[in-house]
Amino acid sequence: MSDTFLAEAARLLGPKGLTTDPADMAAWLTDWRGRYTGRACAIASPADTEEVAALVRLCDRHSVPIVPQGGNSGMSGGATPFEHGGEIILSLRRMNRIRGLDPAGRTVTCEAGVILQVLHEAAEKADLRFPLTLGGKGSATIGGLVSTNAGGTQVLRHGSMRALVLGLEAVMADGSVLDLLTPLKKDNRGFDLKQVLIGSEGTLGIVTAATLKLVPQIAGRTVMWAGTPSLHDARSLLLLAEDLAPGLVEGFEVLPQHSLEAVLDYLPDARAPLAESHPWHALIELVAADETTAARLPEIAEHLLATAFERGLINDATIAASEDQAERLWLIRETISPAERAIGPAMQHDISVPVEKMPAFVEAAVPRLEVDWPGTRAVCFGHLGDGNVHFHVIAPAGRERAEWEAGEGKAISAQVHDMVTAWGGSISAEHGIGRLKRDDLARLADPAMLATMRAIKQALDPKGLLNPGKLV
Template sequence: MTASRSFLDEAAALLGPRGLTQDPDLLSPWLTDWRGRFTGRALALASPADTQELSALVRLCAAHRIPIVPQGGNSGMSGGATPDASGTALLLSLRRMNAISEIDTQARQVTCGAGVVLQTLHEAAEAQGLRFPLTLGGKGSATVGGLISTNAGGSQVLRHGSMRALVLGVEAVLADGQVFSALTPLKKDNRGFDLKQLLVGSEGTLGIVTAATLRLVPAVAERVVIWAGVSSLPAARALLLHCEDAAGEALEGFEVMPQASIDAVRDYMPQARAPLEGRHAWHVLIEVVADGASAATLRDRCEAMMEQAFERELLEDAAMSTSEAQAEAFWRIRETVPAAERARGPAVQHDISVPVERMPEFVETTVPMLEAEWPGTEAIAFGHLGDGNVHYHVIAPSVTNGPAWHAADGKAISRRVHDLVTQWNGSISAEHGIGQLKRDELGRLGDPVALSMMRAVKQALDPHGLLNPGKLL
């Protein structure tokens, strides 16, 4: 009997027919990443029912030296949840561990399993008059465990921070099967390292997150979404500063999109209605929210804010949502931009950040530079201007061989973008993680001391390299 066969027999006995499968049809959807850039093979797909089963499974994997690739909703952008082509790894799904065990309305926190889908979490919190203040386009498939493991961001980072700021406690299974349990949050705790935060953003390479305690905030009683047209990205930055001064903490989202992105959405989704009649170099999506205590005056405050912006010539045109349906329609355009860009053809996508105040200058400097160096390409930046993170896509010229372009020009373009970001003291990964897509680039451009520290932590917690091998480091 081969070692893998022996492992599979023991794993099947441990997990039962619902917890382990080798059926190719059931495995297939989970072997390719969301972007379609990476496809691998797996020994089997394991779906443990709870932390105890997972702990026993990890101990079994450690005994047989079976690598483990944890996977949430498989909606990541960097190939961080896709196994390699060897077929030796166990693909691990935590989607059965999807219980929301407690919502504490007094403490404004929720404890839930790693397999809880983000949209389900939103609905559960809303039913209690609260909300979980992180959202993104993949909310219907992204899971809590995946969001924690990648330190996900989204459109509300401007006010509430990334996932790291929302995690109050964590439970995780380590590489040897031990369970690290730190679900109970404390306002003050100086007992050494903050180990739960070590797991946030580690992409499953240090431990497998099984549950979390997360911060909730009061439900939105009223919101106003504004669509504005501006002449340039520096003008959008000036509008952002104005809105921050006028709205304070009520300002929850500030997104920017060039006209080309709006055109792409209209081509991809013809039924979408442009919020503004004219064309503008840049479009800005602004969300301002209020709780029950200040809901009655929100619209008046937003109108005053925009009147002042017009008086100061910070924008060219604007439309303010008059209903929740219209607010959702505005956001639907922004959330459709990635799919619309992907439909245009081969492209290399970059999830980058630079210091917030320098983002307009970075985009205006580097876009013409790249387009000149690779004639026929089109560089487009869109996303979360308020936190210095934009999605920086370079679209290929009309080509017939996408894979060949990705392997040649696409790879060279990404290298150039990452060099420029590093020169501007930025990050090559703002919210989507490193995965396998950017692993080599992190090794090339990352601070040697920081990389050495991360490798030391990895070696200490996973000496046999069984947790998500080939990712991050």
């Protein structure tokens, strides 16, 4: 790495904006799952969009690759540098201003480094809400959520980040600033460039700010937990909920008994929601935006569960009697991933298939994998309503993590992705491709799709300096 480049970067960004201290950099060189650890020549932390643009122009002149990074909470290694040490990490965490919140227009414009939980709190003060949440809301940043097209537990009703981003600001590979922040209901001036950038994982441009959609604060909610005989029955329960509570179903999550038991073992104070075990469990949330409907939510929930019981879709159920009980039910769902990590090594897959096919896919894939890989345990949980489940394959007891993941684990992931592709699905539903799935994407994706993506990458980043080695 050129000393001239580092000296120019230091003059540009100042002492707060550039560090080469190994101790200060260490925490940002390993991905959240601990699978990848790299090296970087420095971490740049610009204070505003102008500094980002100037840094990108400097990197362009010196041909220095850039790894954009938000909260470093991604699941696919997309924000981790490689081991050669020739890249610079561009951290957006200092760019954490909410530039404006428009209650009348129900929009908010915020910089890429704003933490999701901070955005939630700002919207709440205006009696509005940003309808996307996930377990890592205390560390995930808006720029990272946009760049990976994050989903979460409210996608069923409100959609992923693609549906919630109304405008975007980004610095392109040549240092130019693309300003698309104004939220226009109708704009037919050619390509929707903000959608090209959403989900591109920093390979086409660096997201510096976004204008986001806000929705009214809820007037009330009712949370239910139901034990169901099968995933097919859970899917039928979802359809019944959408029929009997149209427009009110905000969340519908499923998990098997194994995942519930893992959480009960992991959380000292956790209690099973139901008295008996059930093959599958469904967590359902109904919300209302007005007081009249909110008052009827318990009645609607009781009617839903009674009808489901009569049709044999559930064996038992409970309705949260308070906000505290509702939060405890959601805590179980949000704790599945750390609880299963505590069990031992696992290959974790974020996959989707057409919604109506998910129960059949799980029924076919789980036993197939457990037969082909003796001693493993395949576990699926997540957002059944949008065809996305987290498909984890837990290693046999006693296996050393790194060795198993690099050997059998890698082969297991390839098999899972093969099956998902054969069912017409996606190997990445909401966590992105990053480094983790890049090779399988190249192996399995439609050639025309790959050629188009690579052509766009070449056109927008001809030197290949933006997050190289990720996605495509």
